[in-house]
Amino acid sequence: MNTPLTIKETQDGLKQKKFSAVELVDAYLAQIKKYNKEYNIFLTVTEDLAYAKAKELDKIGKFDEPLSGVTIAYKDIFLTKDIRTTAGSKILESYVPVYSATSVKKIENAGAIPIGKLNCDAFAHGSSGENSDFGATLNPWDKDYIPGGSSSGSGAVLSANMSLISTGTDTCGSIRLPANYNYLVSLKPTYGAVSRYGVIAMASSLDTVGPLARTIEDVETIFNVIKGEDGFDGTVVNKKGDESKKSKFKIGIPREFFIEGLDSEIEKNIQEVINVYKKENVEFVDVSLPSTKYGISVYYIIQPAEVSSNLGRFDGIRYGNDRDFLGEEAKRRIMLGSYVLSAGFYDSYYDKAMRVRSKIISEVDQVFMKDEVDALIAPVAPTPPFKLGEKINDPLSMYLTDVYAATANLCGIPSLALPSGFTKNNLPLGFQLMGPRFSEHQLFELGKLYHKEIDYKPKTAF
Amino acid sequence: MKYTTIIGLEVHIEPNTKSKMFCGCPQNHFGAKPNSQTCPICLGLPGALPIANKEAINKVIKLGLALGSTISAKSKFYRKHYFYPDLAKSFQTSQKDNPLCVGGSLLGKAINHIHLEEDAGKLIHQNNISLVDFNRCGCALIELVTAPVFHSTSEVLAFTKELQLIARYLDISGADMEKGTMRLEANISLLLLGSEPVTGSEPVMLPDYKVELKNINSFRFLEKAIEAEIKRQELELSQGRKIKQETRGYDENTKLTFSQRSKEDSQDYRYFPEPDIPPIEIQESRIQELESSLPELPQQKREGFEKQYNLSKEYIEILVSDLTRANYFEKACKLNKNYKLIADLMINKKLDEKYLEPAGLVKKIIELTKTDFIPASDVEQGIREVLSENPDVITSYKNGKGQVIGFLIGQVQKKLSGKGDPKLISAKLLEALHG
Structure with missing residues (x-):
């Protein structure tokens, strides 16, 4: 069978009995069997669990929960009770959690069918997926290319049509980048909109949990399922953003984001996006965020500091393997982080980075307030997908992949990344829209406006 | 040579909250089966996050108010990193800048600050293996740090006893040393006389070392341990030796302190603000409410x-x-x-x-x-008998020895087996003597 590409098609088909939930699972598992070995997308396939849930759904036959009959695959950094969770690291090779993440519980309570756990850069450290201790994931659009990281499997699983939706985490682009490199829609939510409880922490003040899917509507549906207070993440608040119907949108173009180093195909593509919006009466203004140029530097101080703290618990006493099993990138970040937090260096590194972070936040807030823009448009990454091995021996150039991602994480603002075409080599292209905190609704509206205008259709690689 | 003793205290008090500092597990772990009171949060499992316990915060604020501290309008938690097998997350969530309570004093002794943190688990060593009990891991712990303003063991004793009493009056803790709900650490050093400070104030110049005396679990020990340590330091200094910066314990058998850990290189805890707990804002109204609830x-x-x-x-x-x-x-x-x-x-x-x-x-x-006394007639009978048996005492009385009246009353009461009304006996006796 041809599996449906959206939640609506899936649920309509199930309700009209065009196919059963079990048949859907059959189809996805067939696809996994066919391609997973080569593309290295799943670390664990939960076949039995998927069939059990599908049978239960077929028996009830209602499919009226928001995610009823929707197959979901989780980045392997989401704890799943009784199902091995590795974070892509060999140190957790045999770790079976005793509890599930809040987002996993919410998704499954909403009727989803869990099909498996996805490959990712170990502890989400990376932009290409190549830092996974279980081997790199290949990009289904072209297997010579990386699928984007760190949620590498979360992107590839959808373009390879092995699941309907997936989850990822975004600390500095780790959801948006793989979505962008796989022709998908994704949301990096407002920091504090979705609980991080039960998701293995990378950098706690930057980590966000979000969905990947093929349409804005689906991403919105999943976001509405996973958002909100759970009593287990003290940073989460139930805050409703502006949900008014806007007659006119205004988008800011940050001058500093369209400079040398940005791939010409991406720049051209975003100009086309702007032209489409202009036809729809959306106003564009040039804005300036002068301190965002320090974003990646700030990020590479704060993030390793928090990483060095969060990884301390993997001390070899519990969780199975000892510290020899930590990969090179994890060790690099532990060393960097321990250094910037050390007595005598704290003020000139960590504290200074935090102060620059505050400066970036106030500049971004100012643009939303003073220039009255609803969103900022930006590339997701400076280049389209790059080749496997191209940057793996040059950590600094790999880190620069995140240059456009950092602003949203440092400021805690939401960012919607969506597809907008293909390169001449048939590799996916996309862009991101960032809005004020808790402005997800308006970002979805803006995204839909664009996709409607270009008559966007979801596509998979095979 | 003469020295002045300088002591600063760190007092840990386990508050009697319902649950631990950052999770819903019971705070009271006394006598509980090992590892029976744990959850993903206090075990520091991957993905688990802390939620700060409001009751614990309120109890610290109460203690601060009782001791005249300033309550911080905005307080923060920090991560304090060190490795120990009983520390589940590899860091202790504690406070550093902006602790909940700043300043204050007790019995004229200046308090530096009072903060809130979490406790570590307990190591149990048996037959060459070490076991970890995480029941105490993540329990709320109040730390009170004084200025180095104590100059004698008796001052320390008075302070800690009063602090214990205040904790009990406030109903924030049993503050029981034997049960470990109150623990003391004393930082002790000696200063050459001549540069001694005014009582209650910090010395102008502190000695260039301090010895941390740990694991003091009773007031009796406290007194002995500090005395022993002061003696040791006096001896060392008088013999021209330099005292090492270290942590020492007290051995009850030898009645001496012994070295536990060198502190020559101060440990780098790599503190940074805990990102998982938003800064705690304490409104004036909350402080007032707590203040008015103070007993x-x-x-x-x-x-x-x-x-x-x-x-x-x-x-x-x-x-x-x-x-x-x-x-x-x-x-x-x-x-x-x-x-x-x-x-x-x-x-x-x-x-x-x-x-x-x-x-x-x-x-x-x-x-x-309100004892029921025997009837007046029986009293009169008793008096008559006593007087007839003691003619010489009557003579004495009549000769001006008024005090014999007490003896007579006693004799009457004895005869009446103590059942006579003392007032009545006295009145009737005087009547008889004068009549």
């Missing part, structure tokens, strides 16, 4: 007892040092005005242990003071 504190009670009941200092101290007894006494005094007798019966006869309710004790007092 009477020991010192107020002492003054009250002196004024209202006119008891001796000794009696007051005995009653006030035990809140249950102090309350018992007050209740009893509301029922009966015989304050001194109530205190007497409680302190000397321990009748508050016999009568669990003050009303019972008061009933007993009424019984005692």
